[in-house]
Amino acid sequence: MPQDRTLLYAGRGFEVAHVRLHAPQGPVWSDLYTVASPRVVFPIGRTRLDVRSGDDTWLTDALTAIRFGDATAYRLRPETAAVRHSLVVSGHASVGPTHGASTTGVSVCLMTPQALYRMHAARRQLPDTDGTQAATLVASLVAYLAGAPHQAPWHGAVARARQLLLSEGSGPGTRVLSLDELAEAVSRSPFHLARRFRQQTGLSLHQYRQHLRLASAMERLADGERDLAGLAHDLGYCSQSHLGAVFRQAVGVTLGDARRVLGPAGTGASASARI
Template sequence: MTSDPVATLDTATVGDDGDVRVTDVRCRARAAPAGAAEAGPLRRLVLPLRGVFSCVAGGEEMLLEPGSGIVLEPGEGYRFGHPVDGGDQCLVLAAGEAAWAELAGPSGGLPAGRRLVLAPPDLLRAVRLRTADRQAVPELAALTLGDLAARGDGHPSADLPPSRRRVADRAAEFLAVHYAEPLPRLLDAAAAAAGCSPYHLARAFRAAYGVTLHAYRERLRTAAALRALAEGADDLATLAVSLGYAHHGHFTRRLRRALGAPPSRVRDALRPPLPASPR
């Protein structure tokens, strides 16, 4: 997502049945604060797959990274920025009022302008949307939206003092850049980047993001692993090391714990369907 005038934005429709549309949005941008407000004609669920961006909604600025999401209201202006270089990639699930109400419930199911937290299976499904048969994408998107709405709002406390929110966000920005590095003292390194003590950061980060720093890093690694597996990564040992794991076995255990399956099986599930043979 972007309001940066020097950023480049590429969009591609992944699936559209007239009621639900899924778009792959890739933004290449340098680090920049939130820019001018942007609005869209449809209510949409934004699911980051790569990178990190900020969104200002209702006067509150929040960070969105893989494993999180946000619902944007139609006609409402939102401001987007990038705390670090590199831009981002998101899947955007958009639907009209009638379709959204049917999928997410009469009340909308998910609060707009609030940071949502996805479980690993939700993230797997989001990545799978990019490789699924085009005709199946709207159905998978509808299931994703319905499941998130049924589970309710995963947003951590919004009553956090601004000073604690700032140090938590600085640590999240640090992790967005360094999540694949095997840092032996993650809490100390993140606290130095945030400008506070490790113990203050540990409390502030969990209050702001609902998870520990290590769990947050693991979610970023899982997202990166899913992207690589969806793109056909075959050398799992090399992939494990590139994500900061000590070895292939460590990577396998972590992914199995998150998704209930080893990397090879996840890769097979994410592969694009083979074209139908002519009869």
């Protein structure tokens, strides 16, 4: 697939690039690619992407970071023709699958909202400063992934439930599927689905929805969103204060602080003071 790559940092033994992946063909598998060196791919946007290596397939979303081992062969299948944005770290000593990773050379982890925020903050700093503090933060994120639980390849009721949750949207007027409706759609009992979902993802269904919404909020703030009340409304929250309370509890900073750090007007100084 065609891609644009912007180098944000090169030094201290690794590189960081902003990659825009273009998928004009829609939901079909790409050609077979092979990574030139171990790398970690952090999500920036909400675009869903399936990744296949060997006989295994993973569903990736706005929360998913992917670790590729050296010379890993893989294929990609985007959900839509939209551009997918990623932050790619290559060459770091900690990059590459670790204990518990798939034997195919791919491991997939769900990031917490706090880790996503740190990733967005590092991306904002890298082009505007000498990169020392941001590079330290990127290195800590790579190390964090080494100890994060690995996600199983995409299969079964949990994978189908995640697909439904990713498709339902989050804006005002959006119909949110209940646990009973999700369970019926994937042919499981509500108890069995809820238990298996937490076992495989580490999150409840409600937490997974909430984290996806917070990922969307961070992406909007990074794109320059200034209207916090409008942002809360667009994401389906009853008020700005509701979104603010959820955001601060999950991320550890206020919406206003996140807007200053992540937005285009943010400076390296203000960002480094708050991450």
